[in-house]
Amino acid sequence: MQIDILYEDDRWEAAGLGPLAERAAEATLLHLGLAPDDWEVSLLACDDARIAVLNADFRDKPTPTNVLSWPSEERAPEDPGAVPERPEPGLDPELGDIAIAYDTCAREATAAGKPMADHVTHLIVHALLHLLGYDHVRDQDATLMEATEVAILGKLGLPDPY
Structure with a gap:
């Protein structure tokens, strides 16, 4: 899996985002029966100010969120x-x-009492599933997406985030 990361916030490099994202993406693709080497993703590693602008521009929600x-x-x-x-x-x-x-x-990981790396791994899996057509707007879709996330995270040795 080729992940092109643009670091706008240096804290992400210190947090090891690159290896976390690669591991999460590979596990997701393999779980779905896709060859990781066939795919590319662009990843913007930013802060709350930047994601709030993106969230406003694309979702009409002018507040920070964890991942888009x-x-x-x-x-x-x-x-x-x-x-x-x-x-x-x-x-x-x-x-x-x-x-x-x-x-x-970081705020969500602290509030949930879980390691930042575990939370970030979950969010990368979650976002990649969105890229692959999974969603959680309709109840049936949310059930499928969450079960898929839990299965992938379990293969990575991470607990159920729900």
Whole structure:
């Protein structure tokens, strides 16, 4: 998996975002039966101020959030609870873009009493699933997405975040 990381906040480098993101992405793709070497993702490692602007621009919510994702193409299924179609390897390996905010992630990890690395790993898995057509707006989709996250995190030796 090629992950192109743009570090706007140096705290992410100190937190080891690169290796965490690679491990989370590889586990996610392998779990879904996709060859990691076939895919690329762009990752913006930013702070709360930057993600608040992105959240306002793209979701009309002018507040910070932990992670945002923009799939390169729409992959969500029409039927609630259906598994999204897997992307086909080929000419366009780009799955999409992810932005992750250090401040919110650190705050959430502290509030939940869990290691920052575990929380960040979960959020990368979560965001990558969004790029692959998973969502949590409809109840049936949320059930599928959360079960998929729990299974992937379990393979990484991480506890159920829900």
